[in-house]
Amino acid sequence: MRQHLPQPSAGDIQPLIDRHLAQEGPLLPILHSVQDAFGHVPEAAVPMIAEALNITAAEVHGVLSFYHDFRDVPAGHHVVKICRAEACQAMGGAALADAALARAGVAWHGTSANGAVTIEPVYCLGLCACGPAAMVDDRLVGRMDAAQIDAILTEAGA
Amino acid sequence: MKIYVPLDSAAKALGADEVAEAIRAAARSCDMDVQVVRNGSRGMVWLEPLVEVERDGVRLAYGPVSVADVPAILDGSAETLGPVEDIPFFARQTRLTFARCGVIDPLDLDDYAAHGGLAGLRRALDADPAAIVQDVTDSGLRGRGGAGFPTGIKWKTVHDTPAAQKYIVCNADEGDSGTFADRMIMEGDPFSLIEGMAIAGRAVGATRGYVYLRSEYPVAIAVMNAAIDTARDAGLLGDDVLGSGVAFDMEIRVGAGAYVCGEETSLLNSMEGKRGVVRPKPPLPAIEGFMGRPTVVNNVLSLATVPVIFERGAAHYADFGLGRSKGTIPVQIAGNVKHGGLFETAFGMALGELVNDIAGGTATGRPVKAVQVGGPLGAYFVPDEFDTPFGYEEFDGAGGLIGHAGVVVFDDSTDMAQMARLAMEFCAVESCGKCTPCRIGAVRGVETIDRIVAGDAAAAGLLSDLCETMTDGSLCALGGFTPYPVMSALRHFPDDFGLHREAAE
Numbered sequence: 001m002r003q004h005l006p007q008p009s010a011g012d013i014q015p016l017i018d019r020h021l022a023q024e025g026p027l028l029p030i031l032h033s034v035q036d037a038f039g040h041v042p043e044a045a046v047p048m049i050a051e052a053l054n055i056t057a058a059e060v061h062g063v064l065s066f067y068h069d070f071r072d073v074p075a076g077h078h079v080v081k082i083c084r085a086e087a088c089q090a091m092g093g094a095a096l097a098d099a100a101l102a103r104a105g106v107a108w109h110g111t112s113a114n115g116a117v118t119i120e121p122v123y124c125l126g127l128c129a130c131g132p133a134a135m136v137d138d139r140l141v142g143r144m145d146a147a148q149i150d151a152i153l154t155e156a157g158a
Numbered sequence: 159m160k161i162y163v164p165l166d167s168a169a170k171a172l173g174a175d176e177v178a179e180a181i182r183a184a185a186r187s188c189d190m191d192v193q194v195v196r197n198g199s200r201g202m203v204w205l206e207p208l209v210e211v212e213r214d215g216v217r218l219a220y221g222p223v224s225v226a227d228v229p230a231i232l233d234g235s236a237e238t239l240g241p242v243e244d245i246p247f248f249a250r251q252t253r254l255t256f257a258r259c260g261v262i263d264p265l266d267l268d269d270y271a272a273h274g275g276l277a278g279l280r281r282a283l284d285a286d287p288a289a290i291v292q293d294v295t296d297s298g299l300r301g302r303g304g305a306g307f308p309t310g311i312k313w314k315t316v317h318d319t320p321a322a323q324k325y326i327v328c329n330a331d332e333g334d335s336g337t338f339a340d341r342m343i344m345e346g347d348p349f350s351l352i353e354g355m356a357i358a359g360r361a362v363g364a365t366r367g368y369v370y371l372r373s374e375y376p377v378a379i380a381v382m383n384a385a386i387d388t389a390r391d392a393g394l395l396g397d398d399v400l401g402s403g404v405a406f407d408m409e410i411r412v413g414a415g416a417y418v419c420g421e422e423t424s425l426l427n428s429m430e431g432k433r434g435v436v437r438p439k440p441p442l443p444a445i446e447g448f449m450g451r452p453t454v455v456n457n458v459l460s461l462a463t464v465p466v467i468f469e470r471g472a473a474h475y476a477d478f479g480l481g482r483s484k485g486t487i488p489v490q491i492a493g494n495v496k497h498g499g500l501f502e503t504a505f506g507m508a509l510g511e512l513v514n515d516i517a518g519g520t521a522t523g524r525p526v527k528a529v530q531v532g533g534p535l536g537a538y539f540v541p542d543e544f545d546t547p548f549g550y551e552e553f554d555g556a557g558g559l560i561g562h563a564g565v566v567v568f569d570d571s572t573d574m575a576q577m578a579r580l581a582m583e584f585c586a587v588e589s590c591g592k593c594t595p596c597r598i599g600a601v602r603g604v605e606t607i608d609r610i611v612a613g614d615a616a617a618a619g620l621l622s623d624l625c626e627t628m629t630d631g632s633l634c635a636l637g638g639f640t641p642y643p644v645m646s647a648l649r650h651f652p653d654d655f656g657l658h659r660e661a662a663e
Contacts, residue, residue: 024366024449025411027431032373032412053431066433066590068415069373085335085584086530086577087566090493091521094576123417123534123584125374126338128566129203129491129498130168138376142171 008038013045017052027053027063031070040071076111076118078156081135082149084121087128096132097121100149104158116157159192161231162210162217164260166199166345167377168338173224174207180228181209190232198346200260201500202247210242217242247497247516252478254470254486255463256339256502259346265384267392270349276400278468282357283402290361291317294464297472298484303329303420303457304532304561304635306483306550309464312454315444316362319452324364326355327429327448327455330371330378331413331420334533336564339488340458342500344371344378347462348385349394352408354461356399357468358454359406367408368448369458370425373415382410417588421634422455424590435590436634457562459488480506483549491517493530493566503548510544513567524569528650530577532561534584535639537646538574558642574651579607581643585636596637599628603644610655618657621648 016033020026030049034041041064050057064070082097104112104119111118127133130142136152163169163178178194185192200208205221209231212218219242220231230236239245253259262269270276282290295310316324328351332340344351355367371379386408389395397405416434418424423437426448447453463485467475476484483505489512491498496518513519513529520526528538537558539546546556553560568577582603589596603624609617625641632638648655 023409025430028411028414028428032414062433063431066416070414084580086534086580087336087493087564089577089580090566090568090572122374122415123588124333124335124337125167125171126332126341127168127171128336128338128493128564129495130172130206131493133171135374140167140171140377142168 007042007044010044010048012037013042013048017045017049021052027060028067031064035070039074043072077116078137079118079120080152080156081120081122081125083123083125083127083131083133085124085128087124088131088133091131093132096144096146096149099146100153103150103153112158114157117153159190160195160212161192162195162197162212163207164199164346165196165264165377165381166206167341167375168203169199169206169208170377172206172222176225177207177209177223177228180225181232184228184232188232192232195263197262198259198264199342199500200242200248201256201342202245202497203499204497205239205245208242211238219245247499247501250516251502252486252504253502254466254475254478255350255459255488256343256347256500257466258350259343262347264346264348264381265388267349267388267394270347274469275349275465276353276394278465279353279356279394280400281468282360283400283404287317287361287363290357290468293472294361294467297467297475298479298482299460299463299467299475300483300550301457302459302463302487302562304334304559306560309456309460312444312456313358313362315442316364316452316454319445321452323366323449323451324362325448325451325453326358326362326364326367326408326461327426327453328355328367328369328458328461329420329422329425329455330369330375330458331425332375332458332562333372333417333420334535334562334564336492336530336566337490337533337562338492338564339490339500339562341375341378343458343462344375345381348382349389350462350465351382351458352385352389352394354464355408356394356406357464358456358461360399360404362452362454364454365405365407367406368411368429369408370411370413370419370429372413379410379412386410416590417584418590418634418636421636424634425455426453433590435592438633478504480504480547480549480552482551487548487560487563489548490562490564491567492564494520494522494569495567496521505549506547508544509539509546509548509565510541512548512565513544517567520567520569522569522571524571526567527570527572528568528574528647530566530568530643531564532559533564534581535559535635535642536561536564537642538577538650539646540650557646559639574647574654575607575611575656578644578647578655579604579611581640581647582607585640589636593631593633593637595628595631596633596640599624599632599637600640603628603640607644607655610657613656615657618648618655
């Protein structure tokens, strides 16, 4: 169910920018607000942000592309982040991640063909004493096993 | 009846929300008077969700609890682990920084004050700023983020640098695998961080504070934001902190998934709305930090420890510890471990005692192969080195670092060549790109490890050279410390790389 929503209009985007202009160093808060609202940072937002902050569009793009969190296209309907860091690997996280990727038929950062699930790596959720760990949209999962990740992907529609 | 169910991320990840809801529903259906308190975690993660039932002033522990256990807990027929503070893992700790974590309702300011909260700030507000800085110096507190720099000296630099605006920035970008103490204290005792930052502000003359909090911690973000709102409403933050006439206010800034932003100069660039690339030092952030102004950048634990230093006195804190590592260190025991969690203790405990005795060895029951101390940039230690005492200088002397005091345990099924490869791969993914040894070196490091594993033994010398270049030539700890795990894995486990021991050395 990849979302084919219409591109947000300037009128939708501008208030999300204006809300942060009084903050010191407002660019990250703006990008977070825009992404929270639309699931990604649409191309149309880049020149508007540049204009508001009196920086170049290239600078906005530079920041947007630096951080792993920000996306310029929408993700799948659900985002599953699987921890790849050492503590989860010590509990068999790598094999679990491989199984999940195979089950969804994607590589890291990929979205399943039906648009239901995007699987991304995350380096540490702070659940290191109850790994392997994952985050399914906003829900945290600890002590994950093969059956659980399978159920998560099934529920998400992968 | 009061029942405590943690709101901590680890507890939630193991079903605490469902358990809390089941308790409320069951109590409603049988008309019991039950008050559910969402506390922080006691840090015994293997028992999470750890539910506590208060009976006659004693908090009895149950765990790990599932929804199915709820009726038996309510009718008293479930088997308890006993009073929570008598559980050996908990009873053996010295809790100063984490004294309130898991005990109080994290968002109840009265509960916080009833457990010693705000006493330190009130003392600091009456004191001369220079005297506050001196107290922090006397306490021996060192940066808990990893570098171990004396906190008092950093504060003194900011205090002595005149400026119209100064800042307190809390580094809550806890990205190291195996560490979760910052998250736990922000979720379980957020007012201690707020109080610590207010004291820091008073000490150095800063009126604005920021917490740069990683986006991977949604629960901590929510709890901290709620706590800041409560603190502002109660006059703990604002133009007139606790009626003293001193101004201090703060806000949360959410990171965006870049590990390198845990490095303080990258963090400042990120907060200013730039790419999170490292700045060369000097200038020190204490002189030209956020927005080019004098800035204290301290880790969560450093700042959250400040209130107890002022509540009980610098000498009380400095009495704990070993050599120049004074006070307590919240050790996080993680990975393949039987009893994982947070263990706060005075500096000086041997690594082996933590791993084998406190944590009970591996979860799988297999022998310990290696433990990584200090996050993804920390060295692997083998059981032969388990007598190393937990202290900054002691770990440095053993060719490692304590970093943020995360201890990740691996059993004998682990392929250490793959762990070394992961360290290089992680560095390649997370490098900010500013300096060549890190940006290019990490990519070449992955390739070189692959060559060694494929049978090219001569490439081992190349890997050593590459690591030396990264250590000496990188601007920050990401490129500079990635060689720690790589070289320690190669040194201890040449067989895993397909090498004979002589070839690796």
